[in-house]
Amino acid sequence: MTACKGSNGKMLFEDMAVVVAGRYRCTPAYGKAKDYLVAYFGKQHFFVEHDAVFMLDEKRAALPELDDQTLARLDVAALEKAGEHYRDVAIHSALKAYHAPAKHGVSVLSFSVYDESEHTEATGFKLEVYNPTQKTIKYIRVELMGMNAVDDPVRDRFGGSAVKRVRGIGPIEPRDFGTYTFKHLWFTDAVEWAKLVSLRVDYMDGSSKTIKSLKPVKVDQVHQDALAWEPE
Known part of the structure; x- marks a missing residue:
């Protein structure tokens, strides 16, 4: 205009x-x-x-x-x-x-892969979560698989395993956010998206929750946009 x-x-x-x-x-x-x-x-x-x-x-x-x-x-x-x-x-x-995902232990805002660089064959993983509970999160432990363009698991050329394990370190206080970046998780550009195997939330009080599906804990982008949007 x-x-x-x-x-x-x-x-x-x-x-x-x-x-x-x-x-x-x-x-x-x-x-x-x-x-x-x-x-x-x-x-x-x-x-x-x-x-x-x-x-x-x-x-x-x-x-x-x-x-x-x-x-x-x-x-x-x-x-x-x-x-x-x-x-x-x-x-x-x-x-x-x-x-809404409080009963499951955590809200997931982002669960995605990214290309490390156009000059190297490597793919990383990003995770962003929100703590909707009354407890302080100590660790976020994730088991995941990298999936290729035809939805098959990408196996590590060095170890042979399709399952990757990463850990995000807290603390994440109640009503707070945690953002994690795991670099060079796969030494290939074949990974197109990440599939959750399990996500375990460990709390400071010694209790834990294990999640097997992203569907009940994933916050839709439209809701993230609504809270992030700011007027001029």
Whole structure:
């Protein structure tokens, strides 16, 4: 929108529910005109590319056409209030998602592999967790397998084993995060994704929890985005 409004870009996250006030056509001095939607989230308003917002066709067709004069006459207070409602709903849902895995022992935000370098054949592993429990985490012990592009385990050329074992050292206090990077876990670029074998959480009080599936403990990206997103 720089050519029309002089505004800065702001990244909105996928599946972000926004309040749409209407359509606005950007007609720069040079170049083609482009259609935008005027949207609100919290007290922030944006000009969002028309096709970047999913909306039922009949709802989209019913939106009013806005220009600078009609924009100035919008009930901004009402739109901001509605935008705050959607923001509050998103944050409430995200907080529930972060704490839902408490009975399993930990919430997993990221469980992924990464290419060490374009110059070497090596793949690393990243893990990010959140402690939703009332206990302090001492260790995170993970058994995993690296999977190739056709979903077969990648075996270590040196040891022959497909299972890798790593340990993240705490402490991770209640309502706190832990981030771990394990470099050169595989000496190959064939690993495309990581499959969990088991994840064991050891607490400072001597108790532990073992997890065999990521599904009940994985926090969806949309909830992570909702909490991480900050207004300008």
